[in-house]
Amino acid sequence: MNANTAGTAASAESPAAALNGAFDVAALRAATPGMLxxxxxxxxxxxxPSRATLSAVTEHLRLESLLGGYEAAEALSARTEEVYxxxxxxxxxxxxxxxxxxxxSVAWQRALGALRLGAGDRVLATSSTYVSSALHLLELRESHGIVLEVLPADASGQVDLGALERALREPAALVTVAHVPTSSGLVEPVAEVGALAARAGVPMLLDATQSLGQLPVSVEGMGCGIVVATGRKFLRGPRGTGLLYVAPELRATARPAAPDVRGAAWSAAHRYELVAGAQRYETWEASHALRLGLGTALQETLDLGVERIRDHVTALAGRMRAGLxxxxxxxxxxPPAAAxxxxxxxxxxxxxxxxxxxxxATGCRLTTVPAAHGQWDLGRRGLARVARASFHVYNSEDDVDALLASLAERERRRGTAALAAPRPAGAALAGRVPGLPAAARGPVTDPAAVAGEPAPGSVLRARAGRGGGRADVIVVGAGIHGSSAAWHLAARGARVVHLDRFAAGHTRGSSHGRTRMIRRAYPSPVWDPLVDTAYAAWAELxxxxxxRLVTRTGGLYARAADAPITLRGPGCEQVDHVRAAxxxxxxxxxxxxxATHDPAAGVIDAAASLTALASLGRVHGVDRRDGCAVLGWRRDGDGVRVETEVGVLRAxxxxxxxGPWTGELLPAFAGPLSVVRIVNVHLGSSRQHLLQPPLLGPFSVDVPDLGLLYGIPSFDGAGVKIGLDHGPEEDPSAPAEPVTAAERDRLLGVASRFLPAADGPVEETxxxxxxxxxxxxxxxxxxxxxxxxxxxxACSGHGFKFGPALGAALADLAEGKERADLDFLSPAAMAGTAETGRSGAAGPTREART
Structure with missing residues (x-):
């Protein structure tokens, strides 16, 4: 590679080139890797940043590795000059x-350092001033004795021009204004401020950090003496880059406080001369790769046109304000002057x-701004912190609408939860699932339940008159499904006894561990309604x-390219290995x-989910009894009799x-069901970011002659989790043996093939x-x-994601309601395996589990 090829590669990938001069958001999005x-x-x-900006940076770093830093800078000196x-x-x-x-911030500090402000010098600052600038001014007031005056804002939120005009009747050293603050969409009247400052003979410093790249900035038209800006915001340049403009007439007196070899020549033992231009404010040591990346980003902005960028982003912001x-x-x-x-x-x-x-967690990335970043604005308005969304050329109306929909859905869930708040013991809650919308519950066919009355045979039908020696429901098993069922039943008013044969937190079943995956990708459309119900049920939990219990990251489910496609689903797409990378x-x-790409897939915090369900159950009166094994059960009049190690219970x-002990309690299932051993490891990494979202999400790879490798990204401090979804049959009555060296080494071998960044130690087995x-x-x-x-x-390795939804379904069924949407999972069907296979309701293939 040489200098010419480095430049050509970057320009060929630029969005402007791809657009052929047209403002095409889809092409800009495609040229922006982060939007994937x-x-x-x-x-x-x-x-x-665009892919072209990324290439400009990485290609120069590669050139430095081949030629050396000085030599690479010299080879691309002409391109560096293009940045200026x-x-x-x-x-x-x-x-x-x-x-x-x-x-x-560096630009600001060097500019103010060059002004040599001293005792009594007045600085007039707008309330839109950014925190770093304000802190510097406050320090100059303490250490140098400057007089700092914060200008008031008018009713629109902009600087009060009348107050500025009055303040300029007295001598001042500087007027500083932030074009757009960090704390809102306000746009200050910079040209008017510049005109007033020029009339008074006072230089104006424009902080264009939040505006350059989205709004036009003209140093002459606005009367700017100094402009400071960053590369990482609306210019879409790399972090670690910035710009400083100093007007020629101001440079005559604004000498750098700490000249560097980049900006001065040491001409004699006790003499030096500053260079004529603004490079006098630079230092020799800088990242040439980042500067070239900034140059690419600047050129892309120029090619698109700042006015067109302004029209696009302000239209999106206007759409969002109206939607909110x-x-x-x-x-x-x-404020009203937001534009x-x-x-x-x-x-x-x-x-x-x-x-x-x-x-x-819904895939919309925005941030918050605390008052500590804008005390003269947010603090003045009594706002401790605000949420902030900001748009660019790669955003579309779909992004705005998705954000609005996510906010509206949160409010709808809040309202639903308030309506579904559990009533006092004995109250009728037929048809209710705590916080679960009707559309997510599946059909309720009992007319009385729809009318809000207890269904015939409901566990709640006569609770008020019953003695305390009998429960409404006994739930056996404290994994994800049993815990969900216990919570839902208790929240509807049932007296629930919840049993588990082992102590809380045991690791002998199927629900322990840190994480599970959730996804919409399934092999048959028959699963789609239940998957939708599951997502809604997790939101209600x-x-x-x-x-937060579910974090959406997207997921990839891979197979040999010539193998049949076994996974599909709403929103999913088929991708090749290049797009997968x-x-x-x-x-x-x-x-x-x-691979099948499922953008809705994500990670469930399994441990936190079980803890939350146990806590919610206790709040609603669940009588949780861990370490209490069930020996058997039988019918008992109009209820059931359950024998445990410590006595008899009735309900x-x-x-x-x-889970694995289902066959013991329900002999009809002992034949169809089998229990197998599964091994997982968590692996560390020297490049942890590559194994975290968004660079990795839940995945599986059907490896020929090996089986299905599945994994969950590094999450909440734990290393990436991987496993193979098959294993030998195991007796659940015996404690599981520790992971063997052979099992561990097998997983390490397959990890090295598909997860090269998983090069760290085995953190957990x-x-x-x-x-x-x-x-x-x-x-x-x-x-x-x-x-x-x-x-x-028989969750068959893919049931955790359905936990809250199936818990709600069991509560419905216990109340006497029918759930026709679950007929394809009828327990009666499992007994007839051949019949099940003919029904078209078969479960996921090997590729779909976990």
Missing amino acids: HARHLNAAGAAL RAAARLLGARPEDIALVESA SGVPGIRVTD SGIVTFLREDEDPRQTVRDLR ELAAGQ ELFPGLRLCEGFS DRLVVAA ITCRYTMAPNNRFAVGRLPGEKRVLVVA
């Missing part, structure tokens, strides 16, 4: 008026950080628990593989969610048990011939 992973709505924090010219064109300045620095007005509980916090691509808002009575965490750089697939209904059924299906419903006994069994 989520909806990025944080350009005001750090916009996503591009910046000058954007500002309406001359190249010699531009200094390249490391950040806007229709979302209950949401308040737009932008940029930034929108700030909050939900009343909620920390915006929680709002943003929830939105990020999160709301009830008050914590773009989606998940942490997963290495060779040319012989293709109206029995729910069996016993885990064994669990899959309870497998023919066709990898479930059994959910009433036990054949036993209307008072319900079963959820």
